Amino acid sequence: MNTGILFCFIVEVSEENLRKHIRYLASPELDGREFNTKGDELAAEYIHNCFHEYGLEAPSQFPDYIQKLPEGGQNVIGILRGSDERLQEECIIVDAHHDHVGNGFLGASDNAAGVAVLLELARIFGKIGTKRTLLFTCFDAEEQLLSIKGRKQMMYGASYYILDPVFDIKRIFAMLTLDTLGRNVLGDLIFILGAEHSLLIQDIVYECQTNLRKIMFEVDMLTGIKGNYIPFVEKKIPSLFITNGMHKDYHSTNDTENRLQYGLLIEDTRFVRELVSKLSDSDGKPDFCKNPIPPKSEVEDILYLLKLLQGLIRKTSSDADRFDYIISKLEERPKKEDLRHAVQIILGFMTPNYAKLYLLLNDAQMAEKKKEHSVALQHYKEIIALYDQYRIPYLWLQDINDKIAKLEEKSR
Template sequence: MKRIAYYAAVLGIVCTHLVHAQSVDNLKKHISYLASDKLEGRGTGTEGGKTAAAYLEKQFKKIGLKPYGDKGSYLQEFPAKKGLPPNVSYVQATNVVGFLDNGSDKTIVIGAHYDHLGKGDQGSSLEANSAGLIHNGADDNASGTAGLIELAKFYAKNKIKEKHNFLFIGFSGEELGLIGSKYYADNATIDLKSVNCMINMDMIGRYRDDKGLTIGGWGTSSFWGKNMPQLALNQGVKYNVDSAGVGPSDHTSFYLKNLPVLFFFTGAHQEYHKPSDDANLINYEGELKVLELAKGIIEKIDESPKLDFIQVANNPHAGNARSSFKVTMGIIPDYAFDKGGVKVDGVTKGRPAEKAGLQTGDVILKLGDNTTNDVQEYMKALGKFEKGQTIDAEIKRGAEKIILKITF
């Protein structure tokens, strides 16, 4: 009997190693393809971006997810504005949406954006003279897209019928200003009232034990703080928390619909938004750690009643987690708005905009002496101000123009 138990234990270890190795191989396969020169940086509306969408669609179909885009397909198309004045163009962009139906009245949304900067022509490359250079975006965000595919495969094939349905979404237009996730949240193909929470993966491929994982959305539900610490401890994952529900990625669009969100992010690095963000720099073992942590918290969600939602107040970095500005206003701009000015899509409690009386739906026309005809001009203006400074902001509210005092 001891010999049988011994061989069973050895077999279990061997099987575990084989599954682990297969998971690493799968991540390598997805990321190597998505971040290859063939896809030319997966720019929104480009041929490379369309090829990436087709790859994601093929994976969802192979896994057996139901098509949950528009008109019975996996695809949800929407218009997107790209480029900087005077070289602004409009393109057709595509979200890729698949549904795992477990017959539940509750759904967990899991998302990741698959677009990147193309050939550096979208205005956010951090490489000097980068026009024409392919930005492969292995970490940003082929890593999250690969994780999305592997989680979809896991829940579709694990022979366990969870108490939640799962909606898997590959977003486009994130690099242009969260356009794809905003479009989906405003034009959802499921009833958002059935959504228990949204989990977003953006740049999860550079985990380091000394630096750890950043978990955003921590303050949007008490559930995260009650359950995540022990899970992370058990799995040996070091982490930092960001309470904000808004930030520079697609969970923001769901938080603004009053849904609890969770955001996994392994941090910025020297290759961020540069052509050098390549697949050979991905920590595949580290990404598996992040995915196992995601599975762990999903298991806890599945065992629990509906999550509470908390509107997070007074986060000084809300909406600007990757910016280097000295000041923030605490607004979410509507990046798709193109009728002159910057339309406010959300206002963070306790921040300068909210304290000054700015409201969702307002249009910012001017900050101090700086006109803000679009988001790019707004960002340039914001970079000129200092902490403690008070400025006049010209605002259009409905048909009326008003002046508000903004103190940073």
């Protein structure tokens, strides 16, 4: 009998704990937890204290749980040793980045909620144990585009960890990234992306029981979206990106604690709890697929989202008929570009600011290629105007300002 999973359901998810964590991490006191600020440091200190309270072991390399980053900021890492003499030599990473964009953008869903779920999982598994070792990581600098030795880089905290790991990266069984949880305009859905790199992990995800509708497709369908899983995938480590999806308040001042759907967040936590338990108990080895194998439900899941979205739009607009063509393509024998197009439509509905931003950027770049400088200049200025409502990486903003200056010079 699998006592780990049995006790997993006796130690219930605490909504009170989730609320407590998010209220602090997404509070005005932390001012949006921008990388290398006091708020960022306070978030790391809070996570450190929780790890200590829940009995997690600090890595020998940094006994205070804090991995200092050379460019500032800090990763927070705690260890829960596995109980199985053989399997404890392998580890499962559960990650949620603790930084956000700062300046009053409080980041409740992105990613105080992800950190809260991670902390609640640390508490639960600290009581019941697992066969494989769990490594709980809250990497820093996921949001910011930094200049590191003259090279622009995102996911700096995760990338640095790969260079200075607690365990040999060859011992990583799987990596799970929790990001942007607790809100979904399309209902009780959870996206599990990245399983195309391991058939074993695909099977385990499908085995997990949940009250949520599981949506699985290849992570590269999400053009322009990055996450802490990327440095691990580049090292051929099977990795999952787990999210409820972006929403209209993503990276805006309206991403606040009072807008979260706590019923959804509780179900998120329960799902990841079961997933981690099954991964920990698995006798298999999730070999990394060199040639990605799409989840068997990929087309079905994307089609489900499109029809759901069409139904929502039909209530308020005649635009729903415009979905008929792409739906018919998916119901036949869809090509990869058809699936990617469908996902971008869905993403555009879920996050109108995000969609507008990337459309403007694409239009500006196309205008530049055609040497339509005045058109490109107008689009770049619209992106800057959008910055007050929707945060984009600061160095990207600098690049756009540089382009504006050059285009204005040409127009003189």
